[in-house]
Amino acid sequence: MIRVENLTKRFGGVVAANNISFEVKKGEVLGIIGPNGSGKTTVVNLITGFIKPDSGRVFFAGKDITAKPPHEIASLGVVRTFQNVRPFYNLPAYKNLVIPLYSPRAKSFEEFRHGDRDHIALDLLEEVGFERDSPIPYKPASALPHGYIKRLELARALALKPEVLICDELFSGLSQAEIASLLPILEKLNENGLTLIMVEHRLKELFELADKVVVLEYGEKIAEGKPEEIVEDEKVKEAFLGAEVI
Amino acid sequence: MSELRKERIDRPIKARTDDIYALMGYKEISYLLLPRVLPIAVLLILPLIVPNLYYLRVLNIALSFAILAASWDFLANYVGLVSLGHALFFGIGAYTAGAFSAYFDLPIFVTIPLATLIGATISTALIYPTLKVRGVYFSLITLAFPLLLARLIEATDILGGTLGITDVEGFPNPWVESYLLIFSLIVVVFGLRRLLGEDLGIVLRAIKDNDLTVEASGINVNKYRAIAVFISSAIASFVGAYTAHSYMFVGLPYLNLEYSIFPIAATVVGGMSSIAGAAIGAFILVPLSEALREFGTLRIAIYSLLLMLFIAIRPEGIYMFLWRKYHQIERWVKA
Amino acid sequence: MEVLLNFLIYGLVQSAFLSLVAIGFSLTYGISRLPNFAHGALYILAGFLIWNGLNVWKIGYLPSVILAIVLTALIGYSLYYGIIIRVRGMEVSEVIATFAFSFVVVELLRYFGLFGLSYTLPPFLRGSLEFAGVVLDYQRLIVIISTVALVAFLYFFTHYTKIGLAFRAIAQDEQVAMMLGIDSDKVAALSLAFGSALAALAAAIWIPVSQLASESALEILLYALVVSILGGLGSVTGVIVASLIIGYAQVFTASFIAPHYQMIVALVAIIILLLTKPSGIFGKQKELEERV
Numbered sequence: 110m111i112r113v114e115n116l117t118k119r120f121g122g123v124v125a126a127n128n129i130s131f132e133v134k135k136g137e138v139l140g141i142i143g144p145n146g147s148g149k150t151t152v153v154n155l156i157t158g159f160i161k162p163d164s165g166r167v168f169f170a171g172k173d174i175t176a177k178p179p180h181e182i183a184s185l186g187v188v189r190t191f192q193n194v195r196p197f198y199n200l201p202a203y204k205n206l207v208i209p210l211y212s213p214r215a216k217s218f219e220e221f222r223h224g225d226r227d228h229i230a231l232d233l234l235e236e237v238g239f240e241r242d243s244p245i246p247y248k249p250a251s252a253l254p255h256g257y258i259k260r261l262e263l264a265r266a267l268a269l270k271p272e273v274l275i276c277d278e279l280f281s282g283l284s285q286a287e288i289a290s291l292l293p294i295l296e297k298l299n300e301n302g303l304t305l306i307m308v309e310h311r312l313k314e315l316f317e318l319a320d321k322v323v324v325l326e327y328g329e330k331i332a333e334g335k336p337e338e339i340v341e342d343e344k345v346k347e348a349f350l351g352a353e354v355i
Numbered sequence: 356m357s358e359l360r361k362e363r364i365d366r367p368i369k370a371r372t373d374d375i376y377a378l379m380g381y382k383e384i385s386y387l388l389l390p391r392v393l394p395i396a397v398l399l400i401l402p403l404i405v406p407n408l409y410y411l412r413v414l415n416i417a418l419s420f421a422i423l424a425a426s427w428d429f430l431a432n433y434v435g436l437v438s439l440g441h442a443l444f445f446g447i448g449a450y451t452a453g454a455f456s457a458y459f460d461l462p463i464f465v466t467i468p469l470a471t472l473i474g475a476t477i478s479t480a481l482i483y484p485t486l487k488v489r490g491v492y493f494s495l496i497t498l499a500f501p502l503l504l505a506r507l508i509e510a511t512d513i514l515g516g517t518l519g520i521t522d523v524e525g526f527p528n529p530w531v532e533s534y535l536l537i538f539s540l541i542v543v544v545f546g547l548r549r550l551l552g553e554d555l556g557i558v559l560r561a562i563k564d565n566d567l568t569v570e571a572s573g574i575n576v577n578k579y580r581a582i583a584v585f586i587s588s589a590i591a592s593f594v595g596a597y598t599a600h601s602y603m604f605v606g607l608p609y610l611n612l613e614y615s616i617f618p619i620a621a622t623v624v625g626g627m628s629s630i631a632g633a634a635i636g637a638f639i640l641v642p643l644s645e646a647l648r649e650f651g652t653l654r655i656a657i658y659s660l661l662l663m664l665f666i667a668i669r670p671e672g673i674y675m676f677l678w679r680k681y682h683q684i685e686r687w688v689k690a
Numbered sequence: 691m692e693v694l695l696n697f698l699i700y701g702l703v704q705s706a707f708l709s710l711v712a713i714g715f716s717l718t719y720g721i722s723r724l725p726n727f728a729h730g731a732l733y734i735l736a737g738f739l740i741w742n743g744l745n746v747w748k749i750g751y752l753p754s755v756i757l758a759i760v761l762t763a764l765i766g767y768s769l770y771y772g773i774i775i776r777v778r779g780m781e782v783s784e785v786i787a788t789f790a791f792s793f794v795v796v797e798l799l800r801y802f803g804l805f806g807l808s809y810t811l812p813p814f815l816r817g818s819l820e821f822a823g824v825v826l827d828y829q830r831l832i833v834i835i836s837t838v839a840l841v842a843f844l845y846f847f848t849h850y851t852k853i854g855l856a857f858r859a860i861a862q863d864e865q866v867a868m869m870l871g872i873d874s875d876k877v878a879a880l881s882l883a884f885g886s887a888l889a890a891l892a893a894a895i896w897i898p899v900s901q902l903a904s905e906s907a908l909e910i911l912l913y914a915l916v917v918s919i920l921g922g923l924g925s926v927t928g929v930i931v932a933s934l935i936i937g938y939a940q941v942f943t944a945s946f947i948a949p950h951y952q953m954i955v956a957l958v959a960i961i962i963l964l965l966t967k968p969s970g971i972f973g974k975q976k977e978l979e980e981r982v
Contacts, residue, residue: 157571159567159571178570178575179570179571180570180571180572180573180574180575180576181575183570183571183572183573184573188571188573189571191567191568191571195565195568196568197561197564197565197568198564199564200557204557207554207557207558208557208558208561208568208569208572208574209572209573209574211554211557211558211574212572212573212574213573213574214573215573265568265572268572269572269573
């Protein structure tokens with residue numbers, strides 16, 4: 110579904126991504142992990158068009174999307190969430206979804222075109238865990254606690270009915286309980302055909318979800334495989350723990 | 356001794372009229388209609404009550420600058436594109452209208468709409484490559500553009516060069532001259548406010564707030580910025596075309612920095628982000644500068660000074676101040 | 691041969707002029723990220739003060755220059771605490787506020803008569819020298835020499851002295867500087883005063899060669915902008931390199947195409963620069979990464 114070939118990106122003297130290649134099949138869940146500064150967000154930016162690579166290509170369903178602008182890539186169905194979520198603070202939570210619902214992609218779907226927009230927004234929020242009959246969806250985004258802001262961001266992405274969803278540190282800042290409540294939502298989306306790429310720091314929860322994991326360190330891919338293989342990998346352990354593990 | 360602090364709350368009548376209860380009674384309806392109807396009524400009467408042609412001229416200048424300022428406010432505060440070179444749009448509209456009138460003998464009711472559209476198209480085309488550029492750099496580029504155009508006209512002697520185009524047709528009568536502006540001002544102010552309440556407006560403001568999220572949501576941010584520039588430059592070109600016919604002359608002065616600074620000053624003084632505030636600012640600054648006419652270009656110093664003072668001390672502007680007085684009660688409460 | 695030598699020498703003069711005019715602006719921005727759009731107006735104001743000192747208060751040339759530099763620096767300092775501090779942080783508002791200030795100053799001066807070609811300052815040294823067929827008046831020679839000296843001093847200052855290095859440190863990371871107890875407002879005000887003083891110095895050195903007219907304020911600002919942006923804001927080396935490039939380009943266009951196009955070169959340069967590489971030659975890279 111998504112194929113990344115030899116992606117390389119330099120910023121001044123720093124090589125943020127060096128010859129990264131991997132593939133995600135349709136319906137798979139791929140985890141991307143690595144210590145801070147390993148280039149995870151850079152890879153997400155490269156795939157979704159926010160930065161252009163110095164060399165290498167990105168393919169989606171066989172099409173070369175390397176040089177495309179971000180809005181076009183999102184319109185094709187490859188949608189990302191942001192690590193530092195910034196919702197539209199002065200709008201109420203459900204009104205935040207006006208923006209994605211206004212996009213050409215959202216408008217191309219029957220149910221989004223004809224339904225009442227506010228209704229659709231509330232449905233989307235419910236899907237990600239906003240309690241329907243509470244005042245929370247109506248609160249201004251600035252008043253939402255962190256867990257809900259993250260859910261709002263997820264809803265924003267889902268409003269585009271993506272085929273591939275790339276979550277950049279969705280779990281960051283969330284409690285174990287909150288993550289536990291999000292996992293079934295993501296599982297269900299995956300069962301219904303959504304391909305997931307998740308960049309994460311919370312390894313335990315990610316490993317429950319992921320079919321395959323790619324490990325980055327200092328811009329290089331140092332390992333790739335099933336979660337149970339990765340956990341045993343020496344290089345991975347060293348990267349995360351910095352020394353030999355006894 | 357207990358401390359007192361100032362508290363601001365909405366007036367009861369505002370709370371009532373914010374909802375469906377607006378139609379409850381005459382008092383509520385007039386509360387809503389007054390701020391809208393009163394200015395319109397005043398504007399409509401003004402040309403009839405001014406004592407002589409000189410004051411009529413001042414009124415027209417105030418009206419046209421009000422429209423120009425409104426277009427700047429829209430672009431700067433709703434789309435986030437702070438243009439330091441609105442004179443470019445103004446000048447392009449003026450030159451287009453003047454050229455069509457003097458060189459092609461087209462009648463005035465053709466040149467003005469034509470100049471509005473063509474001016475907007477040329478302006479948007481020029482600005483388009485700069486849209487991807489970060490905030491301050493965009494402003495700097497817009498600063499350079501009108502100056503560059505003026506120097507080019509001067510150097511290549513096209514479009515009348517330093518002397519300008521003098522054979523521009525005038526308005527058939529002073530009533531048309533004034534009422535065209537009044538009508539346009541009303542359309543622009545209410546139209547823009549309406550537009551901003553619609554989806555397009557929400558998207559534009561979202562772009563101003565956080566363009567990356569909008570882009571990631573599948574919306575072509577540049578396209579919408581270009582649309583906003585088109586709208587703003589169309590309005591400014593219209594004013595330029597009008598002015599060309601009003602003075603029956605187009606020349607390098609139309610690309611002067613003054614036409615870039617004035618809309619900023621008017622908006623800051625009158626009230627940023629309110630569209631109507633920009634118009635109020637114009638109606639304050641223009642008569643003020645006319646009163647100081649004998650001091651020549653000192654008027655630019657005056658409104659620059661006011662601009663500086665307001666931006667530093669009362670950035671919310673006069674409109675917001677009036678809005679608060681009308682809609683809210685202030686009182687001292689025990690802290 | 692003579693033509694070439696002429697070109698080389700006068701190109702150098704123009705480059706020196708550009709450096710003089712740009713260095714104050716570039717350093718003020720480099721130290722405290724303050725875009726001082728009053729730079730051109732302060733230049734003219736300083737020139738006016740010198741002229742006054744010379745012709746009205748009659749205090750002598752050197753005292754007038756010193757007075758002008760000190761007064762202009764003071765005005766810069768007070769401008770910060772008076773107006774700019776209230777809009778600090780919003781770059782566009784800072785631009786608008788300082789730009790508006792320049793209008794106030796320039797239009798006031800113009801109202802009091804400072805326009806047209808009637809105002810000049812005498813050169814420091816009358817006469818000229820000639821070599822290899824090229825005639826160069828002493829003032830222009832002084833321009834070149836003093837610019838070289840000034841730039842060398844500033845380079846040394848910002849790279850090798852404690853205060854200069856501190857300035858550069860603050861420029862790089864204001865937050866760390868604040869944590870270390872450095873009052874960023876005071877630094878900003880001082881950097882504005884510093885930049886204003888440099889503008890005054892530039893006026894003192896260059897006006898004897900050109901003229902004192904309020905109309906030049908905008909031109910000076912634009913040149914300062916173009917050179918600073920091309921060279922990378924805050925970089926002394928950048929100012930040198932950029933002014934050489936633009937200076938020679940201008941002299942080239944003026945000699946071989948038409949004098950009218952001098953300003954056009956600068957304006958086109960600004961636009962192209964801002965569109966392609968706004969960080970300039972020696973500026974820091976600012977990629978999208980910093981936002982996402």
